[in-house]
Amino acid sequence: MKQHPLKTERSQVSSSTGGITWDVLIAGGGPAGAAAGLHAARLGLKALIIEKDRHPRFHIGESMLPQTSRALRRLGIEPLIQALPHVPKYGASFALGNETSLQDFEFRTGLIPEDSRTLSIERAPFDKVLLNSAAAAGASVMEGHRIRRIHRLEAGRVELVLASPEGPDITVRGDHLLDASGQGTLVGHHLRTRRTLPDFKRVAFFNHFTGVARRPGVKGGYPLAVMCDEGWFWLIPLNEEKTSIGFVMNGRDAKRIPVDYPHALDWLIQKCPLVREQTREALSPETNRVTADFSYSCRPFAGPGFFLLGDAATFIDPIFSTGVCMGLMSALKAVDLLAGARAGRCSWPSAYREYDRYISSSSSAFFDLAHLYYRHAFRELFLAGTGPLQIHRAVISLLTGNVFPRPCWAIRWRVELFKLFVRLQPFFPLASRRPRFALLDAG
C-alpha cells in the first residue's frame, strides 16, 4: 500500500503540513470525504482529509440502499461494515398514519435484477470505519480541525485556512478541493451558489429508541415510513436494540406544534395511531434532536479547482434514503475524473462538465419522486403496491439507487408515466381513494 511522507497517526498531521502541496484537499470526513480519500489514495494521489469533529460522532442518515452496498463493495470495505452491528435491509414498508396495514416493497422485485440486500446502521461506527479505511489506504487525516475559510480557489492552486485546536490558524495548499463538507456547503457559501429550495423548507425531529415493536423475520428489518398530511415518520431498526425514529415536516406546520422543538417528537408520536402503537413499550432520551433547512442545491457541481461531493453539492429530502449513496457515488466519480484529467486522459473543462451532468442526472430522478411523495395522490397510487406496465417495479428499481449515471430508459418512461398518473389521480381515481390523515388536527 502506498504511504505518503506525511501520513502518520491520524490527527498528528497538523503540525507538519507546512510546505507540502497536496494533490487533493478533501473538506469533511463523512462518507463522501472518506470515500474520496480512500479512492484517491488507492489511485496514488496525495490526499488530505480535514474533518472538524472527531470520530466516532453522531450523524443522521442511517438507512442505506442496495446501490450504497455496491459502492462499499467497490471501495473494498463492505466486509468491514458488515462486521459492525447492523440490521440487514431487503426492502421497505410504507403506511398512512391512521391505517394499520403496511405496504411492503421488496428490492428483489425491482425491474432491473440486481443485488437486493443492503443495511441500516448507526452512522457513528459506519463513518469511523470509512475514515479509518481512508487512512489505512494512505490518505492523511486531520480530525478536530475546522476549515475556517477558503483563501484561494483556482485550478492547481487551492488554499484553505484551518482553525487549529492547538494554536494559531494553519494554511494548507493543494491542486484541487473536493468539498465533502455536507450541509456546511463550504464552496457553496464561498461562491454564493447555495440556493435553498422554497418548496422544501423542512424541519426534522429525531431520536434513538429502544423497545420499539418489530415484525418477525426479515420484514422486521424493513424501515417503515408512516405518512401524514404534514409530513412523515421514519422508523429504522439499527441493531438488535436500537431503532431510529424521526419526523420530517414543513417549517410552517412545525410552528403549530404546541411544545418546544426538543420535545416535539414525543408529542407527534402520540398524535399518530400507527407510530404510537409501535412505540408503546419504547424508551428514548427525554429530548430529541432537531435539524432544519436541509434542502438546497449548489450549482455548478464542479468548476476550476473544485468538485462538490454528497451533501456539499445538493440535498433535497431524506424520504428515499439516498444521501449516503449519493455521497459515495459522487466521491468515486469525482476522483476518477480528477485522476483522468491529471493524467491527461481528458481536459479539465470536460471533467467538470461530465461531473456536473452525472450529479444532476442521477439526483434529479430521486428529487422528482421526493417532490411527488408529499402529494396525497402519489401516496394512494404508491400504496396500491401494484400497477400496469410494471410501473411499480420501475419505481422500486429507482429506489434501490439504480440511477447512475442516469436511470435506464426502461425505468425512465415508466416513472414518467407514474408521474402522469399522480397528476390524474385526483380527477380519475386510478387507485382506491384513502382518507387523508392530518396529524396536527388529530384528537
Ligand SMILES: Cc1cc2nc3c(=O)[nH]c(=O)nc-3n(C[C@H](O)[C@H](O)[C@H](O)COP(=O)(O)OP(=O)(O)OC[C@H]3O[C@@H](n4cnc5c(N)ncnc54)[C@H](O)[C@@H]3O)c2cc1C
Ligand atoms: C433528517 C434526515 C434524515 C436522513 N436520513 C438518511 C437516511 O436514512 N439514509 C441516507 O442515506 N441519508 C439520509 N440523510 C442524508 C445523509 O445524512 C447525508 O446525505 C449524508 O450524511 C451525506 O454524506 P456527506 O459525506 O456528503 O456529508 P456528511 O455526512 O454531513 O459529512 C460532512 C462532514 O464534513 C464535516 N465538516 C463540515 N464543515 C466542515 C468544515 N468547515 N471543516 C471541516 N469539516 C467540516 C462535518 O463535520 C461532517 O463530518 C438524512 C438527512 C436528513 C437531514
